[in-house]
Amino acid sequence: MITHVVFFKLKDRSTEAVQATANVLTNMEGKIDVLKYIEVGLDVLHSERSYDIALITKFDSLDDLKIYDNHPLHLEVKAHMKQVLDGTSVCVDFQS
Template identity: 65%
Template sequence: MITHIVCFKLKDRSAKSVARTAQVLRDMEGKIGELKSIEVGTDVLHSDRSYDIALITKFESLEALEAYQVHPVHKKVIEHMAQVREASVAVDFES
């Protein structure tokens, strides 16, 4: 199993903007066969070092993660994130 985690800091950190973008991420659920599980969380501390949204996804293999990366539904999400994201960090590991 591969766990893929991405944290996003948004340009507009308002509650409305964060909620809208979190929903864009959640909307991938059930639309990408390779995506075995998805969890989207929004920050509750709002500290200077906080990121706004965490995305945690799981895949059966690296090949499945690679297929997800180029899936048309995910590509639409990437387009949205490119517009709203200030910064992001990611980690991928075997679990």
């Protein structure tokens, strides 16, 4: 199994903006066959170094992660993220 973890820091860090983006991410659940698990977590500390959202997804293989990365719904999510991100996201992909 491959676990894909991404952290996002948003331009607008208000509760409403963070929740709206979390909803965009959560909307992928059940709509991409190769996406076996999804969890969206919202930061509770709100410190300057905190990221606002953590996305944890799981896939059966690296090939499935590549399929996900190019899935039309995920491409829509990435387009949304480009609009709301404060800089770039960071990620880690590992075998689990």
